[in-house]
Amino acid sequence: MEFKESISCFVLHLPKTLKDTIMCGDIELFLDPKFNPVKHRIPKGKVLAAPIKTTTPITKGDYVYFHHNIIHNQKTVMGGDYYAVFDRPSDPTVYAYENETTPFTPVYDYMFIEPMQAEEKEVAGLKITGQHKEKDIREGIIKYASVQSHEMFKTKYGIDDVIGKRVNFRRYRNYVVDVNGDDLFRMKAKDINFFYA
Amino acid sequence: MSITLTNQRVIIATPEIKEKTTKFGLLETVNKKQDKYPTSIILHCAADCEDAEVGMTVMFDPKLKETLEDSELFTKNEMIIRESDILAYGV
Numbered sequence: 015m016e017f018k019e020s021i022s023c024f025v026l027h028l029p030k031t032l033k034d035t036i037m038c039g040d041i042e043l044f045l046d047p048k049f050n051p052v053k054h055r056i057p058k059g060k061v062l063a064a065p066i067k068t069t070t071p072i073t074k075g076d077y078v079y080f081h082h083n084i085i086h087n088q089k090t091v092m093g094g095d096y097y098a099v100f101d102r103p104s105d106p107t108v109y110a111y112e113n114e115t116t117p118f119t120p121v122y123d124y125m126f127i128e129p130m131q132a133e134e135k136e137v138a139g140l141k142i143t144g145q146h147k148e149k150d151i152r153e154g155i156i157k158y159a160s161v162q163s164h165e166m167f168k169t170k171y172g173i174d175d176v177i178g179k180r181v182n183f184r185r186y187r188n189y190v191v192d193v194n195g196d197d198l199f200r201m202k203a204k205d206i207n208f209f210y211a
Numbered sequence: 212m213s214i215t216l217t218n219q220r221v222i223i224a225t226p227e228i229k230e231k232t233t234k235f236g237l238l239e240t241v242n243k244k245q246d247k248y249p250t251s252i253i254l255h256c257a258a259d260c261e262d263a264e265v266g267m268t269v270m271f272d273p274k275l276k277e278t279l280e281d282s283e284l285f286t287k288n289e290m291i292i293r294e295s296d297i298l299a300y301g302v
Contacts (some may be wrong), residue, residue, distance in 0.1 A: 170259050171215055182214075207220050207291055208257075211213040 015096065017063035024078065024099040024108060025092070026059035031085045033037065052107035057082045057191070061111075069099065071121065079110040079118075079191065103208045109200060110158070110193075118193055120160040123203040126193060127181065153182050154199060163203035173209060180210040216257035221295040223251040223269060248272055248298065251290075260294050268301030 017025050032047040033054040047054035061076045072078060080099055084090050084107060092099045093154045109124045120126060129151045159176050167173040187201040215221070226249040230243040250270045263269070271292065 167217070171217055171257075173215065204218050205219050208214040209215045211215065 015062075015094070020063035020065050020098075022065045022067045022100065024061055024065060024072070024080075024101060025063040026054070026078065026080070026099055027062050027095055028059040028085070028097055029095045031056055045166055051086075052082070055082050055085050057060045057085065062096070065101070068103075070101070070108075072108065074192070076111045076113045076116075078108045079193075080147045081107040088150075118158055120158050120163075122160060123163045123166065124160050125156055125163055125168075125176075125201055125203055125206070126158040126191065127183065127201065128157050128196065128197040129188070129199050130180075143201070151188060151199075152185065153180065156198070157198055159203075166176075166203055167209075171209075176209075182207045214255075216255060217259075217294055218257065219260050220257050220291055221253055221257040221260065221263050221269075221294050222289050222291050223271075225288050226251050233267060234297070250301070256294070262300060263294050263297065269297045270301070271296050272298055294296040297298050 032051060032086060033056055034047050035042050035043055036045045037043075045054075058077055058079050061074055061078055061150075063089070064070060064073055078099075080101075083119060084097060084099055090099060092098050099107055103122065106122045106124075108121065110118055110126075112118045118126075130153045131151070154177050156179050164176060167176050171173045183199075183201055184205045185206045187199060189200050190197050191200045192198075248270050250268055253263055253265055253267045253269060256265060
């Protein structure tokens with residue numbers, strides 16, 4: 015289906031919303047994502063039409079990364095494999111885009127941080143499981159940052175290039191996004207507590 | 212290791228746990244509910260803070276949901292909170 019233009023939403027093509035295979039070494043195995051659909055969602059899709067009412071660098075043909083709830087929100091389903099995604103600066107749902115010439119680029123004030131492993135703790139002789147260890151992670155290295163967050167840190171704090179800087183961030187900002195094979199934490203610039211010198 | 216605080220964050224000294232003697236002569240710690248408005252001293256503050264300055268005595272409400280969730284224990288003796296979580300400044 016061809017879309018000429020959209021008024022206020024992105025029209026996305028999502029032929030596959032759940033990851034149903036897993037690589038085990040060189041072997042590709044099929045997996046049933048129904049037992050944990052949240053973990054296996056694919057929050058990435060091709061833009062078929064970009065909104066004309068919203069100022070955005072994203073254009074037709076780009077691939078966007080969006081909020082994971084969009085897949086399960088029945089209001090966004092247009093039928094077939096097409097989804098209508100409303101994205102406003104006050105209520106952003108799309109947080110990054112990429113295309114053939116532009117690598118992964120966050121929008122608004124989103125940042126993507128490579129988590130640093132928390133120290134292994136033992137409470138009363140009990141080992142903390144991996145899931146809880148992830149919640150304890152409060153530090154990481156900035157891998158991607160939007161233009162807006164770059165400018166904010168430069169003008170307010172005189173930090174020229176935030177990429178590669180070690181930061182401490184707010185608790186529970188541990189939503190993991192798969193960006194080209196790397197598991198990164200997605201958060202906003204306002205979630206950063208401080209930069210290490 | 213030096214740090215650059217951002218986003219109006221303030222580092223304060225962790226308030227001491229208050230103790231009081233019960234009528235039976237036993238020591239009991241004053242829990243957060245009773246210690247409604249703890250006070251502390253600002254140790255560091257971000258460059259974009261509007262009112263906070265190092266050395267100021269501040270009062271904050273630990274019952275506020277925001278304060279409890281966002282006032283993260285930085286070290287044993289230091290807490291990191293947002294400037295907006297401060298209720299009052301001491302003279």
